[in-house]
Amino acid sequence: MAVLTDEQTMLRDMAREWAGNESPVGAWRKVRDAGEAAGFDAAAFGTMAEMGWTGIIIPEAQGGSDFGWLSLGLVIEELGKTMTASPLAASAAAASAILLGGSDEQKMAYLPRIASGELVATLAVDEGPRHDPANTAASVSDGKLSGTKAFVAEGDSAGLFVVAATDGLYLVEAGEGVSVSRRHAVDFRSHAEIVFDGARAAKLAEGGTGLLDAVLDRAAVLASAEMLGMAGQSFDTTLAYLKQRVQFGQVLATFQALQHRMATLFSEIELMRSAVEAGLTAIDRGGDTRAAASLAKAKANEVGHLMSRELIQLHGGIGMTDEYDAGFYLKRMRVLEQMWGNAAYHRERFARLSGF
Amino acid sequence: MATLADPVAETAVDAFRDEVRAFLAANFPPSLKGKDNAMSAVEGPTAETPEQAAWRKAMGAKGWGVPTWPSAYGGGGLSREQAKILAEEMARAGAWNPIGGMGVMMFGPTLLEYGSEEQKLEHIPAIARGEVRWCQGYSEPNAGSDLANLQCFAEDRGDHYVVNGQKTWTSGGQWADKCFCLVRTDKNQKQGGITFLLIDMDSPGVEVKPIRMISGMSPFCETFFTDVKVPKTNRVGEEGQGWTIGKRLLQHERTNLSGGGSAFRMAGPSLADMAKHYAGVDGEGRIADAELRARIAKWEMDWRVFQLTALRVLAESKAVGGVSEVSSILKTVGTKLGQERAELIIEIRGMQGLGWEGEGYGEDELHSVRAWLFGKATTIYGGSTEVQNNVIAKRILGMLDHQ
Incomplete structure (x- = not known):
């Protein structure tokens, strides 16, 4: 754990307590069973907003607390532990686009509503099944945006889209010219196809040529923070299970083959x-975040993948049942691995940035 | 602690920095830059040049080779802050520390903690001056990872012991003046029967045989003790206390083998530049072998994550005022990455990276082959990777022993 300020420690403890008491995995199971397209509990999200979490990276002038990205990462990690679904990460990533690329008017128009939780915003970047921001066909003419975006996170509930077009990022409000089709993915969260057909679009004209990269870095690091929470929880659950499950007259935790696998997982998660944490602090520091973000997402993907496989294997048959929670972590982990670039994507990006 | 807001302390800091600069200017000739004996622990003490000897003596007289050891025993007696300034100024001048070895890294700190006043006065100043070489008598043919199984026996003969038995993997044994040794004084207790003894290597009955390793080097020896007489004044701590003292010494060893240190020490040419040189580049100037390029990228990222983790351990240790439990993973991760890097270098260079000696190979190419082979030891010594995993599982994760 990074060395935290008192405020950060308080925030993390508050998130841990709330997630543990008010939003345990059982709460997600209810949302999952309800099967709504939005894929989260609106009342729970309202509570998060009341606690100020929707404004953590938004400046005080626009109704936020300006606590920074490490602080938001701590909350997202805690929520990841209990599989708490919410548009917190999607809205923050979209808000960062407005912060970095928006005019004062655009900031005042949207950021206070995102900070209050009243407005869900999201990024609409990829147009195919694999993360590939370099290939964008969506285009704008006369302030009207047309194109199709694939697997848009929280697309079913978003009121505002930050859309990548051929010549930059645009703000498009839900409504006329925007049609949303549900895609029912394995994690039961919202990943909608959005067709923009001459939708009214306003350009995010500030932020320069690095704007899209900077915004995607923030999205990737937040996904990594969620994966960290999920991996940590998966590890703890597995360790507790190995300490109580008895076979051959021994608790499984006494078997060295399993001890060494757990020692490896412990190391990898550290x-x-x-x-x-380095990805989050790099964003707080400002400047070029590309290498730090790719490092975070690549490592999160590798370890998240390994941990979710071992979670199932080390639990044996019970981990395969829907009644048990392990499957939730496995399925969500694979989705997060794909979002904002898989491990190979980020290793290639890191190699290019390093001049290899 | 001194802060910049305190003008008195600030003046003292400046004065100390001036003292260090003056000392370096007077005693470290620029011609010695880069001419340390970094590999002397493995390759043996190469003959010291008069310049190197003068530099060692100058540092030894100041005690600055062991800057934070007490000055009463020949150490520098510096505060942590002063030691940091010394390190900064030495780095600035390109000066290296001529005082090192097992006496500094392992034995000295342990003796300062457990030794008697007479023992400290006898041994510590000589270590601080870099005049005495120490070796470690721990492992035996049947006591490797299971160190407490050691059998080398010290029989009580009143005012002295008579030691019989064999030690192995004695690093630098052929060059050592003295040996700190774990011996058995009680055959009826495992850990509780172990005692910590100091043995002169020139005592009658001590025989040292270097072991030739796969690297062609002989950094380790077998050491045989036949009726070796050791005065009881050479016992550190009480009889049966050797396991406790010996384990404390291993903590110092592990800190040095892995710890914060190695994460920042691995220097050398960039793998990518090497790959571009040996494997060529494509039309866009990238490493031509795409698969190799991907694996180099992965290694560099893993290495960066390891460095971040070492930094995090330092920051956490400072914040909590103790050792972070994450430090336990640094040795296994750091040594694994070191071996992976050595393997990558061999692979990048192809046949040119597999030379043993002689014409047709560059000095650096030959060196990296020996380093690759020697480096296989890093996951075995100082607590093998498997032993470290046992430690993590049992002590940190609370997984129990098999019944």
Whole structure:
């Protein structure tokens, strides 16, 4: 764990307590069973907003607390532990686009509503099944945006889209010219196809040529923070299970083959934590975040993948049942691995940035 | 602690920095830059040049080779802050520390903690001056990872012991003056029967045989003790206390083998530049072998994550005022990455990276082959990776022993 300020420690403890008491995995199971397209509990999200979490990265002038990205990462990690679904990460990533690329008018128009939780915003970047921001066909003419965006996170509930077009990022409000089709993915969260057909679009004209990269870095690091929470919880659950499950007259935790696998997972998750926290602090520091973000997401993908496989294997048959929670972590982990670039994507990006 | 807001302390800091600069200017000739014996622990003490000897003596007289050891025993007696300034100024001048070895890294700190006043006065100043080489008598043919199984026996003969038995993997044993040794004084207790003894390597009955390793080097020896007489004044702590003292010494060893240190020490040419040189570049100037390029990228990222973790451990240790439990993973991760890097270098260079000696190979190419082979030891010594995993599982994760 990074060395935290008193405020950050309080925030993390508050998030841990709330998630543990008010939003345990059972709460997600209810949302999952309800099967709504939005894929989260609106009342729970309202509570998060009341606690100020929707404004953590938004300046005080626009109704936020300006606590920074490490602080938001701590909350997202805690929520990841209990599989708490919400548009918190999607809205923050979209808000960062407005912060970095928006005019004063655009900031005043949208950021206070995002900070209050009243407005859900999201990024609409990829147009195919794999993360590939370099290939964008969506285009704008006369202030009207047309194109199709694939697997838009929280697309079913978003009121505002930050859309990548051929010549930059645009703000498009839900409504006329925007049609949303549900895609029912394995994690039961919202990943909609959005067709923009001459939708009214306003350009995010500030922020320069690095704007899209900077925004995607923030989205990738937040996904990594969620994965860190999920991996940590998966590890704890597995360790507790190995300590109570008896076979051959022994608790499984006494078997060295399993001890060494757990020691390896412990090491890997600690390394993952270093990479994720460094990604978050790099954003707080400002400047070029590309290498730090790719480092965080690549490591999060590798370790998240390994941990979710071991979670199932080390639990044996019970981990395969829907009644048990392990499957939730496995399925959500694979989705997060794909979002904002898989491990190979980020290794290639890191290699290019390093001049290899 | 001194802060910049305190003008008195600030003046003292400046004065100390001036003192260090003056000392370096007077005693470290620029011609010695880069001419340390970094590999002397493995390759043996190469003959010291008069310049190197003068530099060692100058540092030894100041005690600055062991800057934070007490000055009463020949150490520098510096505060942590002063030691940091010394390190900064030495780095600025390109000066290296001529005082090192097992006496500094392991034995000295342990003796300062457990030794008698007479023992400290006898041994610590000589270590601080870089005049005495120490070796470690721990492992035996049947006591490797299971160190407490050691059998080398010290029989009580009143005012002295008579030691019989064999030690192995004695690093630098052929060059050592003295050996800190774990011996058995009680055959009826495992850990509780172990005692910590100091043995002169020139005592009658001590025989040292270097072991030739796969690297062609002989950094380790077998050491045989036959009726070796050791005065009881050479016992550190009480009889049966050797396991406690010996384990404390291993903590110092692990800190040095992995700890914060190695994460920042691995220097050398960039793998990518090497790959571009040996494997060529494509039309866009990238490493031509795409698969190799991907694996180099992965290694560099893993290495960066390891460095971030070492930094995090330092920051956490400072914040909580103790050792972070994450430090336990640094040795296994750091040594694994070191070996992976050595393997990558061999692979990048192809046949040119597999030379043993002689014509047709560059000095650096030959060196990296030996380093690759020697480096296989890093996941075995100082607590093998498997032993470290046992420690993590049992002590940190609370997984129990098999019944």
